[in-house]
Amino acid sequence: MLDNKMENVTARLSTIEDRLTSLLDLHLSGSVPASHAARHPSNDTAAPNLASSQDQSVVAEQEAPAPMDVGVPEDVVAVAVDAYFFYCHNQPYSFFHEAHFRRCLSERTVPTHLLLTIVATAGRFCSHPYFAGRVHEASVDCANRAWKLIVSDCFTEGTGTEISAVQTVALLGLFDFTAGRSRHGSAWVKVGMSVRMAQDCGLMLENATHLPYVEQEERRRVFWSVYLLDRLVSCGRGRPPAIVDASCHLQLPCEEVVWKNEVWSKTQSLDEMTNRAFTVPQSQGSFAHVIAMAQILGRSAQYMLQEFNIRSPHPPWDRSSDFAALESDLLHFESSLRIQQPLQQVLAPYISTDGVVDYHTTGPIIFSRAFYHLCYCLLNHPFLLKRRIDTCRTLAPTSFLTRSSDLGWLHAQHMLALIRDARGLGCSFHSSSSGYCATVAGSIIALRTGDSDLAVSQRAQLLLEEALSYLDTLGRHWNNVSSMATVLRRMVYDGFLGGSLCSSELQRANITLAEEETLWAVVDYNTMSSTVSEESLNNNQDLSSIWLDSWTDLFGVPGDQLAPLTPNPL
Numbered sequence: 001m002l003d004n005k006m007e008n009v010t011a012r013l014s015t016i017e018d019r020l021t022s023l024l025d026l027h028l029s030g031s032v033p034a035s036h037a038a039r040h041p042s043n044d045t046a047a048p049n050l051a052s053s054q055d056q057s058v059v060a061e062q063e064a065p066a067p068m069d070v071g072v073p074e075d076v077v078a079v080a081v082d083a084y085f086f087y088c089h090n091q092p093y094s095f096f097h098e099a100h101f102r103r104c105l106s107e108r109t110v111p112t113h114l115l116l117t118i119v120a121t122a123g124r125f126c127s128h129p130y131f132a133g134r135v136h137e138a139s140v141d142c143a144n145r146a147w148k149l150i151v152s153d154c155f156t157e158g159t160g161t162e163i164s165a166v167q168t169v170a171l172l173g174l175f176d177f178t179a180g181r182s183r184h185g186s187a188w189v190k191v192g193m194s195v196r197m198a199q200d201c202g203l204m205l206e207n208a209t210h211l212p213y214v215e216q217e218e219r220r221r222v223f224w225s226v227y228l229l230d231r232l233v234s235c236g237r238g239r240p241p242a243i244v245d246a247s248c249h250l251q252l253p254c255e256e257v258v259w260k261n262e263v264w265s266k267t268q269s270l271d272e273m274t275n276r277a278f279t280v281p282q283s284q285g286s287f288a289h290v291i292a293m294a295q296i297l298g299r300s301a302q303y304m305l306q307e308f309n310i311r312s313p314h315p316p317w318d319r320s321s322d323f324a325a326l327e328s329d330l331l332h333f334e335s336s337l338r339i340q341q342p343l344q345q346v347l348a349p350y351i352s353t354d355g356v357v358d359y360h361t362t363g364p365i366i367f368s369r370a371f372y373h374l375c376y377c378l379l380n381h382p383f384l385l386k387r388r389i390d391t392c393r394t395l396a397p398t399s400f401l402t403r404s405s406d407l408g409w410l411h412a413q414h415m416l417a418l419i420r421d422a423r424g425l426g427c428s429f430h431s432s433s434s435g436y437c438a439t440v441a442g443s444i445i446a447l448r449t450g451d452s453d454l455a456v457s458q459r460a461q462l463l464l465e466e467a468l469s470y471l472d473t474l475g476r477h478w479n480n481v482s483s484m485a486t487v488l489r490r491m492v493y494d495g496f497l498g499g500s501l502c503s504s505e506l507q508r509a510n511i512t513l514a515e516e517e518t519l520w521a522v523v524d525y526n527t528m529s530s531t532v533s534e535e536s537l538n539n540n541q542d543l544s545s546i547w548l549d550s551w552t553d554l555f556g557v558p559g560d561q562l563a564p565l566t567p568n569p570l
Contacts, residue, residue, distance in 0.1 A: 070115050070119075076130045076131075080118055080122045080123060081102070084122035085098050090360045092228060093228060094221040094224070094287050095221065096167070111162075113164075114167060114168045116146035117143065120139045120142035120172075120175055124139065161197045163222055166197045173193070174229060177191070177432070177480070178529065179480070180529075184480075191233050195242040201219075203226075204247055206249065206250050206251065213262055220253055221253050223248075224252070227243050231297055231301075232433050234301055236524040237305055238306065241302075245270060252267045252284060253285050253288050254285050256364070274295060289368035290367050293371035297374060297375050304378045304385075311325065315394065316389065316400070317400040323388075337372055339369065351426070355426060357425070363427070367429075370418055370429070370434060374441075377412055377415065378440065378523070380405070381523060382444070382501040384523060389506070390507070408444050412441040416441060435478060436525050438474075442471070443491060445467060448460035468488060471488065472485050480529035486531065487527075490518060
């Protein structure tokens with residue numbers, strides 16, 4: 001049966017390859033079928049005029065094609081754009097300058113594929129009747145249509161890569177990554193494509209000084225958002241990042257208020273900001289701090305999740321080890337992130353006396369702190385640390401194990417306190433990656449519920465319930481966060497309630513293969529995001545067909561018709 005399935009996979013992939021090759025040959029010979037050209041306008045096509053006039057002649061349409069209909073009512077697009085900038089912008093990605101985007105929207109110069117992607121991304125937060133009872137269906141339809149336009153415009157016509165295409169592919173990669181098992185298979189490839197497209201545009205270089213300041217900064221932020229996405233999806237086994245730090249020759253994002261005012265500001269590069277030998281201290285914007293934490297997070301994931309020695313093979317307690325270097329870098333940023341100051345005090349300038357929050361500014365501040373605590377949680381997670389120590393040829397010092405256990409527990413508590421304080425202040429912290437932060441911290445807390453100290457055990461139980469409640473809330477909007485709540489509960493149900501994993505006996509603890517997989521699921525971002533739901537298992541859904549459909553959708557079949565969405569009856 002497995003052989004038959006693999007033959008079926010091979011045959012379908014061969015069909016896709018043959019059709020793409022045939023289409024490319026036709027294009028190069030100048031004989032692309034008119035029907036295909038009509039369905040797939042070039043990337044220069046502007047966003048549609050949904051009320052386009054009907055008195056255009058057929059000849060005029062052939063000479064200057066009218067903008068393609070998005071297939072979504074104009075008021076729905078407007079609501080989705082508002083929702084995107086309210087709920088998604090700087091959470092934590094910063095792909096757009098809002099005022100510039102809205103100007104382009106009013107001028108109808110936003111590409112159709114990008115508008116569809118915005119609707120797909122923000123639909124989960126929209127209360128418009130159009131999405132009532134069909135949020136997932138409508139969002140997936142928009143994402144599929146956007147991807148097919150990208151494939152036809154960018155991958156078969158030989159056109160140069162536009163920054164809008166990078167924004168679209170990166171957001172579609174994020175959409176697939178967070179949509180659950182049915183779409184997760186293609187997410188890793190789409191994120192990788194967004195990296196190559198960004199590099200093809202030269203976004204990692206300061207080479208666009210001829211553009212207005214607002215567009216220069218948007219190019220930087222698109223690259224750094226792709227960098228951030230690359231680092232976050234790499235928080236798993238066998239998932240090395242695609243972007244090399246040494247290739248990032250552009251400056252970091254400027255302060256939010258500077259960008260809003262559309263003026264230029266000189267900032268440090270990533271290397272300058274992370275280099276402690278750099279003698280000129282400089283204040284950085286909050287999104288720059290997010291990128292700095294993402295850089296350390298990426299290295300922490302490589303070291304702890306992928307067991308990759310970055311600089312040296314020394315054991316974690318050795319001062320020359322990668323573990324020590326990572327902790328040292330985190331200490332270096334403790335003051336610039338103002339970790340010791342209460343969150344309310346740090347955010348006070350961005351919350352009015354009436355309680356109105358500047359979400360675009362507070363978001364990066366909260367995320368930089370969350371990633372800071374996440375790094376400590378990964379470095380000191382009992383399960384990951386045991387695996388790391390097991391590669392050493394000597395027993396770990398008891399003092400190191402005790403210190404690490406205490407640090408992991410401390411920062412797990414800080415993570416939950418950060419979430420609690422941010423929500424209490426009315427701030428926005430509800431992305432898929434915030435769910436990952438809560439899950440990793442929650443897994444450390446779950447281990448402490450079986451602590452021999454009754455006070456610690458009782459506190460851990462309360463915090464665990466708080467973490468699960470937060471994940472349940474996020475899970476209403478993100479399919480993969482719903483899976484995170486499931487895997488964290490499964491960890492508790494399977495009996496991982498402390499014991500030797502939270503003591504100096506860590507190195508001697510015995511973990512079965514089944515237990516190991518359960519623990520991997522609460523620290524590996526990819527595993528927890530692609531976990532098969534209980535409903536799929538109960539329905540005996542064919543997982544091979546899910547995998548195949550995910551890859552078939554990746555490059556599509558050129559002959560597929562882009563059927564417009566059917567709006568909900570109002």
